Amino acid sequence: MATREVTRPSAPATPPAGRRTSVQRTKLWGTLLALPTAWIVGFFVSSMVIVVLLSFGRTQRDGRPVFGTRLTNYDALWNEVYLRLFLRSLTYAVVTTLICALIAFPVAYAIALHGGRFKSVLIAAIVVPFFASYLIRMYAWSALLSDDGVVNSALRKAGLGGVQFLNTPYAVIGGLVYGYVVFMILPVYASLERMDLSLIEAGKDLYHGPLRTFFSVTLPATRAGLFGGMLLVFLPALGDFVSAQLLGGPKTYMIGNLIQQQFLEGQNWPLGSAMTVAMMIGLTVLMVIYLRATTTRNREQA
């Protein structure tokens, strides 16, 4: 074509590729990344490495921890007491996650679809207390539920007799739910907000009855939010030790309490490190399985 056959009188040769200063690319973004990345690698990543290294170490006679290459700490984890405790933590975390889902769904649904003008206010009313002191909120429950607390004195006044709430699994799980349910409500709320409402209308025509509509339309549409929320609740719940510390007792201790004891009471840091590493490995394995399962289900859904 003629357009290709033009003469190029005034065009200088293209500069060699190597010398060419790039117009678009700039070193700025890399420079900006350098300092925070160095910080996070320096503090966070390297501290994780130290935990792993120390988990193979031992405690000297004078109580000082030293690095080593032994598996004794991991062997020590294989005993009935610890395994029961691990199982208990896992059960608490799973039950907490399920209860959070059961609470989050109706609450997010009511606010997203029937909140009207007050939607943001209602969500803010949930968010604000949840970001305010976790410790104080746990303390508040322990004060409420204690033997001489409001609930028990009211029960006694009504002639029903006192009930022991504290030191029970119910109180610990209740505390965990109270502590983390917001992480379930927000993603479910977000996915309900993004959902096409006509789907529900269509579902009502198609399936008759709100329950079948819920299971065949609403639930699948908010699956991603639900799966994300479950992860966000499960992770901190499994590592929690404040709820069991303030609302429970030795019979309801979780992994977090155990680790905390090794570091701040028992002073067996290598054992504590091994527990921490074991927990992280367990969490990673669970997460990989979970993400595999949920992403394939999401894909099938799509």
Added chain:
Amino acid sequence: MSRRLERRPAFAVTVTVVFFAWLYLPIVAVVLFSFNSVKSLATFQGFSTRWYVDFFHDSSLITSLTASLGIAAVAAAGSLILGTMLALGLERIRSRSGRAIGAVTLLPLVTPEIVTGVAALLFFTGLGMKLSLVTVTLAEITFSIAYVTVIVRGRLASMSPEVEEAARDLGCTPWQAVRQVILPTLVPALLGSGLLVFALVFDDFVLAFFTTGVDPQPLPVRIYSSIRFGVSPAINAVGTLMLAFSALLIVLALLVPRLFHRKTSTLDLIAGGERP
């Protein structure tokens, strides 16, 4: 636009009402009994501010309060700087290594706090650092960077890349474009995430618990040790003050974008509920 369906689902509304009652019951109780004139936690005998007076006369509690405020301020400033740099770099860099860095820097968000706490404790003692407010602050900065990054990145992602190109087009170098156009546009998000981090760090217990020295201790750690000795109205007073203070910060953080006439609020970024 109305997202209202004709019929209110009675079940969902009931659960929501009960949920809100459950959510605020312990908070109301703490606040109420902080004004109780007697030591009882079961019956309210009369209004009194004696527990607050006690608090303000307890010099060690005041020292802890000051320490916590200081930690929160420094951690908010530090994580704001680092987190914003990270967000800018991650949002614009296009290389594969950039994405890998992105994944690593978000790790603190998915790591249970007790693990971070243990790791920080080992790190500082391994380096031979004496545990103090400094170590707490360093740990809190590390933990908070990811929060700032997530919020600022969310705002950056909603900004058209053409805005930055327009700045270049009108004579800015890449750095001038960041300073004169991108950062000013981010001000509401920066303020919002700064306030959020301040509140989170001020209230944080777990990380502070593992990285603090003996004296002075951050306020939450101090409160924790008193709680273990039993419930007392004085803690109710401190708790009320802390709840009120954090609530104020969070409300401010949520409202900041509104004050700047922005459509996206911090709440949208937290909740991910920004409408398309």
Added chain:
Amino acid sequence: MTTTDTQLTHDPATAESPAVSLRALTKVFGKETVVDDLDLDIASGEFFSLLGPSGCGKTTTLRMIAGFTDPTSGTVMVGGEDVTSTPPQKRDVNTVFQSYALFEHLDVRRNVGFGLRRKGIDRRTIDQRVGEALELVQLADRADDRPAQLSGGQRQRVALARALINRPQVLLLDEPLAALDLKLRRAMQLELKSIQREVGITFLFVTHDQDEALSMSDRIAIMNGGVIEQCGTPEHIYENPTSVFAAGFIGTSNLMPGTYGDGVVQVCPELRVPLLAGHGLTGGEQVSVAIRPEKIWLSELTPAMVQVPGTVVASTYHGATTQYLVDVAPDVTLTVLEQNLPRMSTGDRWTPGSRVQIGWLPEHTVLLR
């Protein structure tokens, strides 16, 4: 092919240096060649449009001129100066973005004055020129508003003023009207054109809207698949499309592929379209012929016309015109556009089923290969 009308480059010996010159400009993203060995000269003071469907490479070309995208190879020259490796902030071009890209934290006045402030011009001059620029786009009364307080059309004007105030060699406009509604778009087309005449700056306008390109441009380049299919004045391109793509993209055409032989193009056994001499085709060559719907007559045919019998299968009344679909062969339906002239009444229009004789002048048969 050596048609003189598709000449894209100026003769440097006779003309001042063009506002924009692209030489062998190529952009490859991964495996995809988005802009392919492009050569183009845009004269100073010209209103030039790059017209093409999305993905044709027109925006990438614009971005390479602005400096936002690095070319894979080739050169970009602005005002005779090679700027291929010059960063955007040092190029004498400014851009009006599709999203307007206004600075939300600055008021209208500061948005418009941004470029001048970067150049370090004194405040009084800036104030004066901002005032002039805002007058030019009729926004003088909104100088203290924030972009968020403006309507879409107003934001568009601010973006225009912010770019124009720098008096660049070339103003690049990336589909600036795409986000406006139809009525506002029409008004802005006229206004853009008159502003361009007033300031005399070279405009390079990127659009996928053929009406927009036809009504505003001095010259149009039709882009497809990373290359320029045809370049010329709006009239020339419309009347003499040289490719099937150009004929189809600008306006509507009755496009008929066929085989050449013996002075005619055989479209199908029932339809033979004679060509004027001078086409230079050899027998058996596969070509296409195109006829614009408004060039076909349904009445008052003259002997000079190519005449074909047909059947009206549909008629649509459009006010000023009536559009007919006429079957001339089993597989060939032609679109015919007839003016509704004052002397015509409803009864004069053809109804479906009518047998008609249609015709067009041989010079209106456009040959495409």
